[in-house]
Amino acid sequence: MTDVGVRRPERGLGLVIGALMLGMLLAALDQTIVSTALPTIVGDLGGLEELSWVVTAYMLASTVSTPLWGKLGDQYGRKKLFQGAIVIFLLGSALCGLSQNMGQLIGFRALQGLGGGGLMVLAQAIVGDVVPARERGRYQGFFGAVFAVSSVAGPLLGGLFVDHLSWHWVFYVNLPVGVLALAVISSVLPSSAGRTHHVIDYLGIVLLGAAASCLVLMTTWGGTTHPWSHPVVIGLATAAAVLLVLWWQVEKRAREPVLPLRLFTVKAFNVASLIGFAVGFAMFGSLTYMPLFLQVVQGVSPTLSGIHLLPMMAGMLVTSIISGQIITRTGRYKAFPIAGGAITTLGLYLLSHIREDISVLELSVYLLVLGIGIGLVMQVLVIVVQNAVGFEDLGVATSGATFFRSIGGSFGVAIAGSIFTSRLTDDLVRLSQTVRLPAGLEKAVQSDPTVIGKLPTDTAAAFLKAYSDAIAQVFLYSAPIALVAFAVAWLLPEVPLRETTKPADLGECYGAVSTERSSLGEVERGLWRLADAEMRRDYYRRLGDMAHLDLPPGSVWLIARLGTRGAQAGAELADRAGVTVEEGRPYADLLVARGLVRRTNDGTCLELTLAGEQVAGVLVTEAREGLRRMVHDWNPARHPGLRELLDRLTHEMLGSASDRPRGG
Incomplete structure (x- = not known):
């Protein structure tokens, strides 16, 4: 029996989730996998001054298109839209691999980003269509892991493809994976029955x-x-x-603005958005230009350049997890963006001192410091915003917080490119005035950095110093942006956290593209996470005590199950409870003896008596009151949708498959 209000696919739920994760992995990887391939791409296609746009075009297209994908999916059904997003993404990937110049590559990256935005938002929304709400927390955790893995593995995979195949395979690898995801989704995923009408902005x-x-x-x-x-x-x-x-x-x-203007009257939203912008700026600017330094200046392979980035990604991952756990336990968050802003600024300042002969250990320490700083900030922003706005703005505020981080990443890469190109041009002009160079060599090096390796040793060293100096300037000019985030973080109002905003998904940190959210969906996510924790602490014993029932937890669970699911076979009940029929029989016999449950004529099914239905009603009331207390600060009395959510979740929660009774 499926949970109320959820349409499961008739077969292959695991296949559907796997295909959705593949789709999300494709979109998440393409934010980072290209970074280590960029030096080789520039060497092949030329256009060093346009390097940043290979990243920016993808991020900008995916960020801006996300709200549209989300609302169209609600209105016209997510299956066909998701299939369309995969096709657009694969078409963009194939064309990127076939690009003959940087202009083509940038244009096709924008097309790829358009599809990537749909993959991001629709994959998460489809989970809500096919997975019972009670189990969504587990699957959302899987998607969070996809983001984290892609952030760490992207640069490394990009280097491996370049070293052992060619840069074209950074894009071609999407094709077989995407086709597999498309085939599974087409054959297994049911069309969603519900539709939500939107006035799309x-x-x-x-x-x-x-x-x-x-x-x-x-x-x-x-x-x-x-x-x-x-x-x-x-x-x-x-x-x-x-x-x-x-x-x-x-x-x-x-009527349904993409970003309601009233959000900008909320101080916490403005501060968190500015901090998020700075974090995106620092993170993606670093990821784009550090491989250029490693491959061109230090002469390491694309694969090794990906490995050199691991300290930064590991620092981000570890500190984002730790900070999230501390916030959940203490309810205090303000110290993390302050500390993170300061450490990020320090990391960027240290990286502004990179030089052509810097040691691997020294560079790794600098990158680790930067990663630690970014990780301390990333986990906090969504929590702060969700805690500051009213229920009606919860969904759009969550989307807005990640939107500004994505836009910050786009600006970070673009401005980093401008700084790098400007400084490199100036340095090469000065170099040409002091060293006699063949005509046109400066432009040749700017177009194709691999030319440096073919120069005489002294001349090559001068060019490498110019490259190193230009990349160091990228970090030097990024440091004040992080310093602004540090200063602004002191303005964050720290107020007691709402219960439903304390837990945060890892995916909130690493999803560089904003996803279209609904307020009810955000509250539901938080409620289920809280309910999970609640039910791990002898829930049915406490529920029985609140209802003044002198019954063991197993019997309370049985009444709750029958009261919310109707008559069921004893074998099915035992399976749901995680016990054998013989182990569960004493709990049923006790209820039969009390006149709360009766066996059907053939003796195989159990059903509630009239007295049992009354007891079940008391249990439902007590359970609903427990959920209501978790969201009391959202004021359910003012929001009919929130009241309906409490009613639905109560019936889905009580006696569900994973809420097995513990103890006698």
């Missing part, structure tokens, strides 16, 4: 995306391709300002 999404694109282009071209006073740069700045003003006006009138 198309204009708001387009205006916000266009404004972000103009700003990123402005920061990329300003001071490099064009002077800051150039009409193109000024035009982009003006266009961004006009688009933001138009977006602001549109959002005032939108």
